[in-house]
Amino acid sequence: MGIELISANHAAGLAATLAGRANRGGRGFCCGVYPITPATDCMEYLCSQDIEKGTVVRVESEHSAMAVCIGAAAAGARSFTTTSANGLAYMAENCVTAAGLRFPVIMMVANRTMGPPWNIWAGHGDSLMLRDLGWIQLYCAGNQEVFDSVLSAYRLAEDERIMMPAMICLDGFTLSHTIAQIEVPDQQQVDTFLPPLHVPHQLGSTPHALGQIEVAHQVTSHRRQHHDAMAAVFEVYSRVQKEFRSIMHRELADPVVPYRLDDAETVIISMGTIGATAEQVVDQLREEGQKIGALRIRMLRPLPAALIRKNLQAARRVAVIDRDISLGFGGVLWGEIRAVAASDMLVQNYLAGMGGGDVRPHHIVEIIEDICSKEQAAEPIILEDLQ
Amino acid sequence: MREPVLGGSVQTPQDRKQPLLRAGNMNCGGCGMSSILQLFSHAVAERDIKIVIPACCGAITAAVYPQSAFDAPTILTTFASAAAVATGVASVARLNNEDTRVVCLAGDGGTYDIGLATLSASAERNENILYICYDNEIYGNTGGQRSSSTPTGAATSSTPTGKVEAKKDIMAIMAAHRIPYAATVSIAHADDAVKKMRMALDTGGFRFLHILSPCPTGWKSEPAMSIELIRLAVRSGLFPVYEVFDGDRYVISIEPDFSDEALAMYLSLQRRFRKSGITESTLRPEIARYWHGLRTMSGRIVPARRV
Numbered sequence: 001m002g003i004e005l006i007s008a009n010h011a012a013g014l015a016a017t018l019a020g021r022a023n024r025g026g027r028g029f030c031c032g033v034y035p036i037t038p039a040t041d042c043m044e045y046l047c048s049q050d051i052e053k054g055t056v057v058r059v060e061s062e063h064s065a066m067a068v069c070i071g072a073a074a075a076g077a078r079s080f081t082t083t084s085a086n087g088l089a090y091m092a093e094n095c096v097t098a099a100g101l102r103f104p105v106i107m108m109v110a111n112r113t114m115g116p117p118w119n120i121w122a123g124h125g126d127s128l129m130l131r132d133l134g135w136i137q138l139y140c141a142g143n144q145e146v147f148d149s150v151l152s153a154y155r156l157a158e159d160e161r162i163m164m165p166a167m168i169c170l171d172g173f174t175l176s177h178t179i180a181q182i183e184v185p186d187q188q189q190v191d192t193f194l195p196p197l198h199v200p201h202q203l204g205s206t207p208h209a210l211g212q213i214e215v216a217h218q219v220t221s222h223r224r225q226h227h228d229a230m231a232a233v234f235e236v237y238s239r240v241q242k243e244f245r246s247i248m249h250r251e252l253a254d255p256v257v258p259y260r261l262d263d264a265e266t267v268i269i270s271m272g273t274i275g276a277t278a279e280q281v282v283d284q285l286r287e288e289g290q291k292i293g294a295l296r297i298r299m300l301r302p303l304p305a306a307l308i309r310k311n312l313q314a315a316r317r318v319a320v321i322d323r324d325i326s327l328g329f330g331g332v333l334w335g336e337i338r339a340v341a342a343s344d345m346l347v348q349n350y351l352a353g354m355g356g357g358d359v360r361p362h363h364i365v366e367i368i369e370d371i372c373s374k375e376q377a378a379e380p381i382i383l384e385d386l387q
Numbered sequence: 388m389r390e391p392v393l394g395g396s397v398q399t400p401q402d403r404k405q406p407l408l409r410a411g412n413m414n415c416g417g418c419g420m421s422s423i424l425q426l427f428s429h430a431v432a433e434r435d436i437k438i439v440i441p442a443c444c445g446a447i448t449a450a451v452y453p454q455s456a457f458d459a460p461t462i463l464t465t466f467a468s469a470a471a472v473a474t475g476v477a478s479v480a481r482l483n484n485e486d487t488r489v490v491c492l493a494g495d496g497g498t499y500d501i502g503l504a505t506l507s508a509s510a511e512r513n514e515n516i517l518y519i520c521y522d523n524e525i526y527g528n529t530g531g532q533r534s535s536s537t538p539t540g541a542a543t544s545s546t547p548t549g550k551v552e553a554k555k556d557i558m559a560i561m562a563a564h565r566i567p568y569a570a571t572v573s574i575a576h577a578d579d580a581v582k583k584m585r586m587a588l589d590t591g592g593f594r595f596l597h598i599l600s601p602c603p604t605g606w607k608s609e610p611a612m613s614i615e616l617i618r619l620a621v622r623s624g625l626f627p628v629y630e631v632f633d634g635d636r637y638v639i640s641i642e643p644d645f646s647d648e649a650l651a652m653y654l655s656l657q658r659r660f661r662k663s664g665i666t667e668s669t670l671r672p673e674i675a676r677y678w679h680g681l682r683t684m685s686g687r688i689v690p691a692r693r694v
Contacts, residue, residue, distance in 0.1 A: 027482070030478045053483075055482060057512070061505070067474075068471050068474050069475065070464065071471065071472035071478075075437075075479035075480060077479040097465055203461075206460070207459050207460055209452075209462070210461070212446075212449045212450065212451065212463060
């Protein structure tokens with residue numbers, strides 16, 4: 001175990017490198033990569049690494065980057081790629097394939113606002129666009145969490161009961177370019193944590209075809225299997241957490257991260273780095289005697305609905321902060337929370353930080369003031385309307 | 388050459404035990420791709436292959452899950468991805484020191500149009516892939532729309548009065564990538580075809596085979612005439628059969644007799660050329676121009692063997 005001073009982009013690249021090397025006893029490691037701001041540093045990091053029984057293919061597009069990962073996984077290898085915003089949109093078609101063919105591809109997404117009009121800064125709209133494809137989605141709030149999430153995503157996604165791709169999301173620039181100290185395990189620890197990958201349906205020596213035409217009842221039955229595998233994620237994840245603890249001597253964060261929720265009447269729900277700011281605000285308002293807590297949703301797919309409900313038992317009102325907008329509806333996270341929250345709970349949506357706008361503690365204080373003045377929920381509120 | 392010359396229908400001791408394209412596949416009668424796979428089955432023999440197929444008729448050929456019409460491990464990919472997925476499969480084979488040939492089987496839509504960037508990038512990286520384009524000159528799967536491979540004058544469901552633009556020269560594009568081996572293949576010349584397929588299978592790096600593939604459904608031709616149509620296209624000089632080594636060494640494989648009669652028959656046996664009024668005399672100047680270029684590139688001014 002060592003300490004590294006490293007950006008979140010590099011932390012993801014380092015985790016993938018260690019995971020790649022760990023499969024040298026298996027079918028190896030093969031990635032397709034393509035640059036896009038703000039995820040570029042991650043692919044550059046991979047391109048500078050010497051990976052035993054591993055190769056990084058510098059392709060001509062994100063679409064092909066994911067295609068290389070699909071080919072690698074079809075041949076039984078571990079893989080990784082990284083992208084952002086329009087790159088993710090361009091890759092989307094093959095993201096469908098990776099999920100549909102149940103390949104455990106791991107991808108880091110530096111969340112960035114979709115354009116044009118061009119904007120390279122944070123926004124969750126890119127990965128949320130792919131919410132329903134059958135990928136596990138994790139949203140991170142710190143460098144260590146990014147590293148741990150990438151590493152453990154391999155263990156989770158490659159479990160034979162799960163066998164599906166996973167997306168590790170982090171706010172572009174806000175987190176991707178933040179440099180912080182993280183604990184990095186030795187290769188030997190990673191080797192223990194990540195046994196060689198076995199893709200049960202890989203292209204072997206017997207003739208079988210992957211991705212053929214399916215008729216309605218076959219589609220239904222495969223969607224059901226995939227949906228059931230999603231449901232199994234929670235149990236497998238808690239086992240991964242246990243293993244992680246015993247090998248890395250550190251905690252792997254839960255699917256949702258509660259903060260001072262015990263007697264909280266008002267709860268701030270968010271994803272990504274806004275969640276870290278929310279915790280700061282909770283401390284501040286708790287000192288003033290307010291019964292405030294925060295809940296950061298780390299795992300959006302599968303949605304840990306039972307865990308969210310459990311954490312909201314004491315709450316009377318919930319402020320859901322979205323760094324995205326489903327135009328014509330409101331925040332995507334708000335929709336999710338509304339679907340799982342008790343029917344009599346006041347769930348108010350605040351849309352903030354779009355286009356990479358700063359979400360500072362005073363913004364969250366304003367949100368709290370606003371929701372505490374409400375008797376019932378209103379339409380989603382765009383933060384600048386509050387000011 | 389001691390190869391079977393009966394369009395791949397004769398089993399010899401060197402052949403695959405099982406045909407690559409199994410009975411019960413979903414191809415139309417007279418499909419050129421069926422003939423290609425029969426010839427390819429001879430060429431592959433006991434070699435280990437993995438097949439990558441983008442969206443195209445070949446994806447339908449595989450038939451409905453869980454049966455497969457292909458006697459080799461196969462992955463069906465998105466339309467523009469074949470060469471990139473094959474890159475992943477081939478890279479992992481290399482990492483594991485496996486003697487496997489990764490073969491893309493793609494139509495002209497996935498090669499000339501939507502898959503061109505992916506194809507170009509894989510060729511530029513000189514990936515260890517054999518890319519076979521079975522060119523039926525239309526989007527067959529979707530009901531026969533024009534592609535950039537559709538020849539001038541051919542009516543398609545999106546150019547009902549005949550395509551105006553010329554057919555894209557995919558071989559020139561591939562040669563410009565300086566890949567180790569590129570060749571055009573005629574399914575009417577089985578010995579030459581199998582020889583080239585073996586050459587392509589056993590060469591390292593990126594290899595490209597361009598095979599004109601009749602589509603009776605889209606060409607509005609008789610299924611039984613498919614192989615004969617290709618023979619006419621070769622004889623008339625319309626479909627030149629040649630090899631390109633390392634992008635600059637051109638070798639003409641079959642010398643046509645440039646018969647106008649063959650060209651006229653090629654056109655008249657397909658209803659797709661009927662509406663545009665295209666004739667052998669309209670096609671002749673372009674054929675002459677192409678052959679002039681080929682002769683210059685191959686350094687062969689005097690015609691060789693005629694067929």
